[in-house]
Amino acid sequence: MRLFPFGTTAVANGPALINELRNAPDDAFSFAEFADKARYTISPALKESRYHVPIVRTTLTRNLAGLFPDLLDEMNSAFKESIFNLDGLKDGEWKSIPVHRNIMELVCRTTNRLVVGAPLCRNKEYRDLIINFTIDVAKSSMFINLFPTFLHPIVGPILSQTNKTQRKMLRLAGPLIEERKVKLAADKNYADKPNDYLTWILEDAPPGFEQTTEGWAIRLLQMNFAAIHTSSATFTHAIFHLATQPEYMAVLREEIDTVIESDGWSKASMQKMKRLDSFLRESSRLNAIILTSLNRFALRDYTFQDGTFIPKGNFVTASLYSLHMDDENYEDAKVFKPWRFVEMRENGEEGESVKHQFTNTSVEYLSFGLGKHACPGRFFAANEIKAMMCYLVQNFDVKLPDGVTERPTNQYFGTSVTPNQTAEVMFSRRKRV
Structure with missing residues (x-):
């Protein structure tokens, strides 16, 4: 374990220390206090109440199978009505597409089918607001972290676009919130009540505040930031790997075509695609959205078993990158091996298959965090990303632009990692045989 400059952040390395950090009591290390800058980038309400977490972790996850047809319907429409519609291309013709921003458009629309439903999820002004908010929050968080904690109350409001964004969200989503609020007050089980x-x-x-239109609008912003930022980055990274090594397309395509032909499009089908699952887990292993995990704030003095002393008021985190x-x-940790985890599932001890699935967390794999604060929406995100990858693999061929031979490099700001924001990938309609 070592300290960052200024002696404010300790970094835990190795499974033993990470497990201890994971299991430390909440009165010692706080996740909410570490994430306190969200009061400036989103809202202070997120610190006061985290009632949305069990909704995402339990209610959303429990409803995924039933809601999968809605997700699929919106995804299909989103692809066909976006820049990825290649119907006008001739056979063998290629089109260069800037990936990340367009993937954000797809993810935003598809995600919001399950967040606010149609037709609001198809409203371009609403989607633009969400996407720009997602980018603004990520940037603001990065810049706020450049300043000492005691300056956050000063620089946070200056750097953030939160108030402006909240006013726009109230204008766009407020009428829908009010309509649903009135209907629920009259009848909790009214006809055609949306399940979202x-x-x-x-x-x-x-x-209190949470039962106001403003409070609910803030929760919509928070949900969208959490879902769109991570899923868009994860899907974009996977596309970059596929375009760099298009020979993997045939293997994925065989699996996807076989499963869908046999079982159709469903949540259960997504779970049967072991090579797709491995491809995404390996891509996320090499390209997690942050270099650290298990970020915590010390509420009191704490001494780790190795003797490291953490004074109250310091930050502690785990080194995701080194793991x-x-x-x-x-083995060959810096090399992208798409079937690494499916081979580990096949060759591992009996009962360990689940350990190497995309959404599983462990002290060796922290892309979704670990323990009780692990990403609550990872099961929804995994199914959404898998469905989009299936659509892409079934309908497109991909490659890097002519003259480009290496995968677009990731972009780093502090400990944050993003896919290359301007990189383009060549797309062509799949050649059917």
Whole structure:
């Protein structure tokens, strides 16, 4: 364990220390206090109440199978009505597409089918607001972290676009929130009640500010930031790997075509695609959205078992990068091996298959965090990304632009990692035989 400059952040390395950090009591290390800058980038309400977390972790996950047809319907429409519609291309003709921003458009629309439903998820002004908000929050968080904690109350409001964004969200989503609120007050089980995130937070919000239109609008912003930022980056990274090594397309395509032909499009089908699952897990291992994980704030003095003393008021985090790039954890750790995890599932001890699935967390794999604060929406994100990868593989061929031979390099700012924001990939309609 070592300290960052200024002696404010300790970094835990190795499974033993990470497990201890994971299991430390909440009165010692706080996740909410570490994430306190969200009060400036999104809202202070997120610190006061985290009632949305069990909704995402339990209610959304439990409803995924039933909601999968809606997700699929929106995804199909989103692809066909976006820049990825290649119907005008001739056979063998290629089109260069800037990947990341366009993937954000797809993810935003598809995600919001399950967040606010149609037609709002198809409203371009609403989607632009969400996407720009997602980018603004990521940038603001990075810049706020450049300043000492005691300056955050000063620089946070200056750097953030939160108030402006909230006013726009109230204008766009407010009427829908009010309409649903009135209907629920009259009849909790009214006819055609939408089964989506907005309904769930309306039903479960604690008294006070959370039961206001403004409070619910903030929860919609928070949900969208969490879902779109991570899923867009994960999907973009996977596309970059596929375009760099298009020989993997045939293997994925065989699996996807076989499963869908046999079982159709469903959540259960997504779970049967072991090579696709491995491809995404390996891509996320090499390209997690942050170099650290298990970020915590010390509420009191704490001494780790190795003797490291953490004074109250310091930050503690786990080194995701060193774990994911450790040859003792992964052979040739810096090499992209798409079937790494499916081989580990097949060759591992009996009962360990689940350990190497995309959404599983462990002290060797921290892309989704670890423990009780692991990403609550990872099962939804995994199914959404898998469905989009299936669509892409079934309908397109991909490659890097002419003259480009290496995968677009990731972009780093502090400990944050993003896919290359301007990189383009060549797309062509799949050649059917």
